[in-house]
Amino acid sequence: MEDLLHIGGRSIKSRLLIGTGKFSSYPLMRKALEAAQSDIVTVALRRVDAGAKTDNILEYIPKSCILMANTSGARNADEAVRIARLAKASGAGNWIKIEVVQDNKYLLPDNLETLKAVEILAQEGFIVLPYMSPDLSMAKRMADAGAAAVMPLGSPIGSNRGMKTRELVEILVREIKVPVIVDAGLGSPSDACECMEMGCAAVLVNTAIAIVRDPVAMARAFREAVSAGRTAYLAGLASSGSEASASSPLTGFLRNETR
Amino acid sequence: MILTLNGKQESIDKPLSLDALVAAKGLCPDKIVVEHNFSIISKEDWHKITLKDQDMIEIVSFVGGG
Secondary structure, X not given: OOOOEEEOOEEEOOOEEEEOOOOOOXXXXXXXXXXXXXXXXXXXXXXOOOOOOOOOHHHHOOOOOEEEEEOOOEOOHHHHHHHHHHHHHOOOOOEEEEOEEXXXXXXXXXXXXXXXXXXXXXXXXXXXXXXXXXXXXXXXXXXXXXXXXXXEOOOOOOOOOOXXXXXXXXXXXXXXXXXXXXXXXXXXXXXXXXXXXXXXXEEEEOHHHHOOOOHHHHHHHHHHXXXXXXXXXXXXXXXXXXXXXXXXXXXXXXXXXXX | OEEEEOOEEEEOOOXXXXXXXXXXXXXXXXXXXXXXXXXXXXXXXXXXXXXXXXXXXXXXXXXXXX
16 A cells, blocks of 8 residues: 555645755755655745846746745744734745744744644645754644644754654644654755654655755755665664674684583 | 935825836846835725825845854
8 A cells, every 4th residue: 555644635645845046046955856856835925025036936946846945034824814814825836834033043842822723724725844953842733733744843843953853743743633754954865764663654855855965866865864764763763772782693613602 | 205214214206006106116027025104005906005104114125144
């Protein structure tokens, strides 16, 4: 049976979600998206600069992808709701990543305002994926309010520091009924693999692909790492112990048994 | 009269419809969404809105983001 991610009424093949920020050009971004084979791609909404001639980013995102606009720039629930409605009116569909941040140093999410936005937007029929700090009771409340998934951070956005929140995210994986997608801070394919081995449903990666020397190759590396981690999780990881456990038989060779 | 367009004040000397404003700014209608006094206005309705003094206009489009 095919291993699919069920989310927002859709069955999705790829467990690697990609963000489109920070790529040096849209054509390069398109090549990376193709190499990642992602099904869900995030975009942001910004005020237009009347003077600047810029391409339409949507023309560089494969048509088969689900577009998920984020609410970055929102400092409270009302602004997130306003941005979500604008994104929907822009023709991005109804998938929305809620991102409410007041702290410009660490870009850590405001879980309370995020929850309020989840409540409103889920009621309005959006497929809502909140970016959040990995807090069990908040994740439960967001799921109860209609979040299609919860997206805890691994470490601060763009920091590339990996799974600093591992133990808290593990609790979410065990206790939360909706998919747990690690969003933010994953710096290397091994970080993504670690999340998948832990049983996370998917990961969202942007900076660690967009800013490297060869984003296309890195996108492929992340795809392979996510796939490897998922396969390992499904296979059931071996338990760890503090003492050795011989892989080869220790008896019946050269020496007489003494015991 | 004075408008606030994307957070910046602009003065215009004669009455202007929303679609004329978009055209005057050289924006491609297919790429943008327009909010007039906190209400989203669909493209088909731009010509029906005549801008008034102190109106707030937001014009947004998609960019890269994570």
